[in-house]
Amino acid sequence: MRTTATDLKGKPIVPAKHKSKKGMERLELAAVYLVLGLITIAFVLPFLWLLSGSLKSSTELFANPPVWIPSKPQWSNFSTAFGEFPFFLYLRNTLTIAGFGIVGAVISNTLIAYGFSRVEWKGRDGVFVLVLATMMLPFQVTMIPLFLMFQKLGWIGTFLPLIVPVFFGNPFFIFLLRQFLMGIPKELSQSAKVDGASEFRIYWQMILPLSLPVITTVMIFSFTHAWGDFIGPLVFLSDNKLYTLSLGIQQIMSVNDPRWPLLMAIGISMTLPVLVIFFVLQKYFIQGIAFSGIKG
Known part of the structure; x- marks a missing residue:
């Protein structure tokens, strides 16, 4: 002892x-x-x-040395900015694009990832490698061909070039979802097939509810991309009334004498929604990122 x-x-x-x-x-x-x-x-x-x-x-x-705490906070900067800058019009446009982007990202990418992870078919892994290879192509490479194609379709000057492509999948989202779905035991799908469930029913009623963390992650990424996207609206939108927040702010900054306190007030208004969404959904976001790398 x-x-x-x-x-x-x-x-x-x-x-x-x-x-x-x-x-x-x-x-x-x-x-x-x-x-x-x-x-x-x-x-x-x-x-x-x-x-x-x-x-x-x-x-x-612009004081030197810098002043961190204002001697008299100018709360009127926010009301003035919203009065002189069509914030709510640009906010509506941005939310429209972001909303359709989230719906398209969830519908298309979950279906594609399901096919790459849960359905056996010849050449599946080779096609998946090709999909991943497209991640190496920056938007600047495909920007001109896309512009010419959308111009022939008559979509330039509308939201369609910013919305429709989202419904055809995103390589990064497909990879993220596939990695997560491959961590779900295949015995669940097999037992459901024995009971007579179709492939779509398994996807809709079994796999999607189990994939809530990674789907939330895709939704956050999709929203933040649409919220801060500048190049896309700059290339495809030509009407002032269709501008997004990021494009509208850039137009104000291009003026010879921009009013920086007002721009900063608008910048805070643009930053807060993203922070709130992340902190509210951070549990699902962390789970989605962590569990997506469990099984390759």
Whole structure:
């Protein structure tokens, strides 16, 4: 029977090597937290400066040395910005594109990923490699052919070039969904087939509910892309009334003397929805990213 050595007060005596090991672990943990803290500061500082600038006058904004806390917060910057800038019109346009983008991303990519992960067919893996290879093509390479094609269809100057392609799949979303679906046991599908379920019924009633984390991840990525997209609207939209937020802000910035506090107020208004959506859905987002790499 083993006994633990104790000191005069009855406390167990810990060997020196164990104390040294525990001290090193604490030091490593402190170093990790220090690095994470520095990275967090690097990411948070620009947002704090944007928030601070949105409440400043032009004089304070360009003061040297910089002023972080406004002496008198200019809350009127927000009302003035919304009054002079057609924020809600551009917001409606942006949400229209983002809403259709989310629907298209979920419908098309889940179906394609299901076919690549749960259905056996000849040449499946080779076609999947080709799909992944298209990720290496930047939008700038396909921009001119797409513009000419949409011009012949008469879609230039409408939302269609920004909405319709989303319903034909996205290589990154397909990869993300496929990796997640391959982690779901195939015995579930096989047992459902034995009971007479069709392939579509298995996809709709069994696989989709189990894939909620990764579907939420796809929805977040799709929304953030449509929300901040600038090149697409710049190329395909020509009417001021159809501009998105990012394109509308750029038009104001191109003026000779932009009013920076107002632009910063609009920038805060554009940033907050993305932050709120991420914090509300972060549990599903982290699960979707983590579980998508379980099985290749």
